[in-house]
Amino acid sequence: MATSSSDVRELLNRKYDAGFYTDIEQDQVPPGLNEAVVRLISAKKNEPNWMLEWRLRAFSRWQKMREPKWAHVHYPPIDFQALSYYSAPKSKKDGPQSLDDVDPKLLETYKKLGIPLEEQKMLAGVAVDVVFDSVSVHTTFKDKLAAAGVIFCSFSEAVREHPELVRKYLGSVVPQGDNYYAALNSAVFSDGSFVYIPKNTRCPMELSTYFRINAMNTGQFERTLVIADIGSYVSYLEGCTAPQRDENQLHAAVVELIALDDAEIKYSTVQNWYPGDEEGRGGIYNFVTKRGDCRGRNSKISWTQVETGSAITWKYPSCILKGENSVGEFYSVAVTHHRQQADTGTKMIHLGRNTRSTIISKGISAGHGQNAYRGLVRIAKSAENARNYTQCDSLLMGSQCGAHTFPYVEVRNASAKVEHEASTSKISEDQLFYLRSRGIRDEDAVNLIVNGFCKAVFKELPMEFAVEAQKLLNITLEGAIG
């Protein structure tokens, strides 16, 4: 395990080859959003006309929409005209000039995670001129993927190189007008990733470490599209366990997954954006729309997320179970500490016959953290013999935090079987004392209990990430008790 994660670190210390993103130097569009800005973004990326038209349609929709207010989160109103919609890659002048300018708490965390100094600088957004070896490990990855026929590239590249696929699938799972932030993203998305797995192909590796290198500069409006063709399989992992700083406070990403007949997509996320300080100053607003479409028979989409970062999280990775016998899964650990707020959960929309879904949600609240699970299980009339199992557990640490559960169940077919289990518990003094009396230090005892609570979700993560996620959770909750 140690080896693999140090390999990852080594990888992270290398620069990625040009080609994964379009190099646009450091220009920045002045704050404000109007049609001209949308045109400018599209022009900067040398997009074909159809892409521009698509963005413009989204923009006009967005203008007619209102910000959703139903989530159990509170924040001052966002002035969308005060934001700059084209700033990646960041200007070196804006960021901290050296690690001395970075929040010491953040540095402490890096140290605990064992992140090398150079990488710390990258994560903290310090201007560094590092010379990297251009023949890096991930070039080898790229060859291997190409040999299997897998397309894995930046979204911009996909627009240029694979327009037929992008045009066919973009917006087919999350329509432009789906919600306020999805519409905004559709108009101004900066970049993101594109994956296509050809028929009957098992993607030869987890698209994880590779992605993590490239995740550094995806900017605030990320767009991801993953297509698993008939009989294919892919495991995709986004995110990074190390807390990342970003000057962009608002993140509104859209992820669309499409699984055709007998295809399977496993999508794992570790989200650790800057959560703000202990008083709730700063921190990222993470308003994300993620949805998977089990379009084909016997298809399967599985979401696993570990959400420890961001000041505010608003996110419901969902599955549309259209294909007969298709399967949707959602495994989630969401942690809120200090002043963090999370409203997260999933939607399982059963349309096809014999569709099945599983939801396992673990919410942990500490400090003044507020954690809400919001889930919808909808069994349509057409979904004969659909099944859902939902388990939704909350763990409270301390007496100032909150856990909230908003489960919605709509059943329109009498043959459905829907189970819902929920629990709320508190780490008790009794449990802590029991473990301590066995010789386990108090912090270790808390970790043991928390990791036990999350086990059902962690075991769904790719192995190397499960270990890191566990460590991350422990660090996130440090000082939460006692």
Place this chain on the structure above:
Amino acid sequence: MLKIENLHAEVDGKPILRGLNLTVLPGEVHAIMGPNGSGKSTLAYLIAGRPGYTVTQGSITYNGHDLLALAPEERAGEGVFLAFQYPVEIPGVNNVYMLKAAVNGIRKYRGLDEMGAVEFLKLVKAKTKAIGLPDGLLNRPVNQGFSGGEKKRNEIFQMSVLEPHLAILDETDSGLDIDALKVVADGVNRLRSPQRSFVVVTHYQRLLDYIVPDQVHVLARGQIVKSGTRELALELEARGYDWLSEDAA
């Protein structure tokens, strides 16, 4: 080994112990008996260091150190073990995994290297067999869904793995049928050695048929009101506690 002098302690401002004295030498087994509410469990918790119990006067000395100055995990590191009357359930935490964390927590405290997985599993296997712990309990979450007897047996199993110098058994016998009682007693007897001491808190004389104590003490209203040999336990069984309270008054 253990020396308790003039111990006064309270919980939520309510005095429970009022001047308790007890000396346990290495290798000795002491039984503490007494009516409900006399402070038996409080004594056990005070030795193990449960938060929420305030010592207002007196001292607990363990191997010459001030035990009260140590955190619960440090006391475990020093070789103190408490078998709980009501072992708590910890969902999701594997029993063996917890025990490994405990073994290595104690080793770390003592400045020893951590025990590797292979060595640890070997140890566990040997102890499981000796205690007759059903294999199935090892990999279940700590105490979760265990029957009363299984919980107690698990406590004794943990004790046998951790090999404490001073073990406190808090009513480990309560709620056990005779077979389970024998298993528990057997586990204790197996660990008896000239260096290891036990304080056995119990309601019933019955346990002392199997774990033969060196001394029996009667705790009433926060004090030890009478001490004696095994015969005292038999007398208590026959006569109850009331006559002692009158004596003490």
